[in-house]
Amino acid sequence: MSPLQAGPGTELQAGLPGTGLQAGIPGTEAAEVTVRGVTLGVELPLVALALPVVLVALVALTFHLRGAAGDWSRRRRLGLFASRVVLATLLVAAAAGPYTVTARETPGDPRVRLLADESDSMAVTDANVDALAAAIEAEGVPVSRSVVGSGTTSRLGDAVVANTERDAELLVVSDGQVTGGRSLGEAAEVATSAGATVHAVRLSTTRTERYVTLAGPAKTSAGVGNSFLVRVSGADLGSSTATVTVTADGTPVFTEEISGAGAAEFTYTFDEVGSHELVARVDADDVHDGNDVVRRSVRVVPKPRVLYVSRGEYPLEGLLDRLYNVTSRPAVPDDLEPYQAVVLQDLPADEAGNVTALQRAVIDGTGLVAVGGRNAYDNGGYANSSLGSMLPVSVGEGGGRTTRMVLLVDVSGSSEAGMETQKRVALDVLEQLGDGNEVGVVGFNWQAHLVNDVVPLGSNREQLRSKVRRLQSGGGTDLGVGLQGAADLLDGPGTVIVVSDGQAQDVTSRAVARRLNQQGVQVVTVGVGRRVNEDLLSDVASATGGQYLRADETDRLRLLFGGESRTFAAGKLTVVDRNQFITAGVEPESDPGLANEVSVKSGAEFLVATGDGEPALAQWRYGLGRVVSVTAYGVDGSLDGLLERPDSLLLSKSVNWVVGDPERDARGVVSAPDARVGEQVTVRYVGRERPDGPPRFRQVAPETYEATLVPEAQGFREVLGATVAVNYPREYEGYGQSDALSGLVRTTGGQQFGPGEAAAIAETVQQSASRTREVRREWGWLLLVGALLLFLLEVAARRISRYRRRTATTATAADD
Known part of the structure; x- marks a missing residue:
């Protein structure tokens, strides 16, 4: 395969190791020659170098060494030598792996193996499997039909693999919405390796169908506002509107008109500790009713215990006090066991208190947020200190990383x-x-x-x-x-x-x-x-x-990997990485004006940059603990606009992130994710003794027990005091033909046909069945058979000769 041309005089060089383009081991490349359309080749041509060595050994054995034939005449020895030369040549040639490749047109057996998806999501499409199969057979091509999905089950990937045979032609009539088993990508690998081709029928949605989903935290703290996103999706929605209503423990808390496929965000605060039930309902007149309602269980726990350490009076303490159970100290105390996170603000390293206890606590899982200022980081002696070693930034000139x-x-x-x-x-x-x-x-x-x-x-x-x-x-x-x-x-x-x-x-x-x-x-x-x-x-x-960056966001690379020769000026804080928990959904608006001189350490995540591109917020893990550095601050030493929404979310989410699971050290706690009808869900219990069922729990770790459930109906289910939300089957959360199905067809070299293109389907299958194929034949076995026959003939000849000589000797003795 010739490399791509990149313009006059330039060539893209192939041969990257591990990509399948490597040059290979010297001497292992096959040697080929083509004569009149037939390719003759050997897999291991260097094996032929063994032949001269073998021939020299044969000369020595035949003419110079005495053996079983040592008393033979010269003529017989020459015959033995010629036989052994032919025998050795056949064996060496067989070891070299001879083969031929010829192009041969095979008529084949044109046949369509039709995989029909009859799962519930197909009800909104224009699929008509019976009519399509009859039309293909009317074109003279037999159709064997298999049902690959029904009801709420659509394991299309498994069905493709089960029906894959060498050079098979599969026709899939499905929306490609897989609900379990192998993915279509995995099925494509199997089909490609077998030389099977997968075709598909393009389907259109002809009936309106809506389904509703609800996203948000599964665990939160009492008194903390939480953002939830309710989304309406489906098929053939157009610009029609539908009303979405959300209730919390039976009380309406949000109502919105959503046009077409869209989403709406709302904030809700739970005041009481325990399990709470959120239910979102869309007012829809469509095919399936079960997916018009979605449920979510939210576990509310006491506010996390946070230690705030500072020697000054800063507004950040008030913000934290509204969200968490805050204890204030002028220095880090010796005992940090009561706290799930520590927030340090504008402290010099030598005035921070018991940093050794803090380091030990963070390694064991306590979170840490270090907020900068006029007395911190480069101004607070953090370089080469135990406090500085825990942080995701190092003191010194800022800027992005190089790599x-x-x-x-x-x-x-x-x-x-x-x-x-x-x-x-x-x-x-x-x-x-x-x-x-x-x-x-x-x-x-x-x-x-x-x-x-x-x-x-x-x-x-x-x-x-x-x-x-x-x-x-x-x-x-x-x-x-x-x-x-x-x-x-x-x-x-x-x-x-x-x-x-x-x-x-x-x-x-x-x-x-x-x-x-x-x-x-x-x-x-x-x-x-x-x-x-x-x-x-x-x-x-x-x-x-x-x-992931869009094409117009490449300036973020300047923040991540820029150097002194690269400048950046945004006039406000800029999110560098939107894919992290702290920055997801936050668009800062403030410009605190100042920042400590730091650089992001290797292995840390650079999340937010200042207006001139310096690190403002970074995170990493230290031992079992999570650590965040906030290095931007205002001219008055406070956090300035970072204390106002939406920027204040960066601070609250930083504390939430370092806290992690607020119940990680609790005992007698049951946790379970939201479930779906018909799918297995795992319930976990943390406690000193195995809980009584049902369900039946098994021990998986010290003080940790698990049980599995397969819910059979939608609703809320209680398990040892915890609430599990059970929602509609996955089948009702996917409509319209998926891109994954197109990828399967493209990967296997198939085509997509319209529902009325039965003639084109039949013609394609017939052409594929009678296509010209390269037929490769290995001939090493034939040479081995020839060598064996020659050896047996030689043995027989020697025995016959020996018998004749013995008979002649006996006859001579009798005459005497």
Whole structure:
């Protein structure tokens, strides 16, 4: 396969280790020659070098060593030598692995294996399986039909695998909404390896169907306002409106008109400790009624116990006091066991109190938030102190991190129309990176192609720009292969920045991303193009602890990886990473004006930058504990606009994040996630003794017990005093044909047909059945058989000769 051309005089070099393009082990490459359409080849050509050695050994054995045939005549010895030469040649040739490849047109057996999805979500589509099957058979192609989904069960991935045979032609009539078993991506791998082709029928939704979902915290503290998101989705909604009503413990708390597919956010505060029931209902006249109601159980616990340590009077204490059970101290005390989190504000390291006790507590799981100011960090002697060692930032000149990275550019056919945009964004990405970074470039389509090795960016920036400008597009798309190629070029921890539309075969990309995360590789994805698969790009980034950026957000890379040569000016705080709990859904509006001089440590998460690009908020884990550094502050020494909404959410969510589970040390606690009808859910109990059932609990760890439930009806269910919300089956939360089904078809080389294209389906199957195939035959076995027969003939000849000589000797003796 020739490498991609990237413009005059430039070639994308193939051969990244681990990508399937490596040169291979010397001597293991097959040798081939084609004569009149027949390819003759051997798998291991270097094995032939053994033949001269074998022949020399045969000469020695036949003519110079005495053996069983040592008294033979010269003529017989020459015959034995010739036989052994042929025998050795046959064995060596067989070991080399001879084969032939011929092109042969096979008529095949045109047949359609139709997989019919009859699950409940199909009721809103225009599928007519009976009519389609009859029309295909009328074209002379037999149809074997299998039902692959019914009721609330749609295990389409399992059905594709079960029906996959060598060169099979499968026709799927389904919306692709899988409710269990293998994913369609996993099924695509199995079908591809078997040479099976999966086709699908394009379906349209013809009936209106709405379903409602409710998102929000499953556990919260009494007296704390919580944000919940109620969303209406479905099929064929158009711009019609529906009323959504939410009740808390039976009392209406929110009502909203939602147009088409949309969402609404509301805030609610629970005042009483215990389990509470939220119910959202959409007023809908549609096919299925069960999904018009969704339930959520919220467990409310006492306010977390927070220790606030400061020597000054700051407004932050009042904000914390409204949200948590706060104890104030001028210094860290010796005993920190009563507290779930510690907040330090504007304290010098030598006045912080018992830092050793604090360090021990954080390692054991206590949270820490260190708030800066005129007496902290660079102004408070944090450098080389025990306090500074716990924090995600180090004292010194600020700015983003520098690292080894690879710019991975999508050069596949799906990006062809917008290739100029792709290159422009890739060049912009290079522009955002500081000179201290080391950068390489890889292009990918269905293979990974080396464009430039990893080199210092400062002295090679123009060289990299030139190579990116000359990239050209073509070929299929496999993001997983591209990610692996980029990681192979890194050859260790680092960062991969992907510039792509995400229109890729996502069979392996998510799995590759998880593997890269274990290798210390972080992936940042940048979505470019008219149709961007944001779900795939976001999943790949989040699997490695990275983030997804839109094409107009590349300036955030300047914050993450900028250096002294890169400047940033936003005029207010800027969220660098939206994918973390603390920053999710928060758009800061303030500009505190000042910040301590710090830099983000390797392994920490840079979350928020100041108006001039310096770190304002960062997080990491220290032992079992979670730590947040807040380094922006106002000219008066306080946190200025950070104390007002929406910016104050950054502070409250920081404390919530470091607290983690407020009941992690409690005993006699039952926890269970919301459940679905027909799906197994695990209930956990933490206590000193096994609880009495039902359900029956089993011990899984010291003082930890678990039980499994499979709810059969919607509603709320009590388990040892805890409330479990049971919602409608997963089947009623997916309508319309999924993108995953299109990916399955594309990966296996199939086609998508309209419901009335029976003739086209029949023609495609007939052509596939009679296509020309390469037929490969191995001939090593035949040579081995020949060698065996020759050896047996030689043995027989020697025995006959020996018998004749013995007979002649006996006859001579008798005559005497």
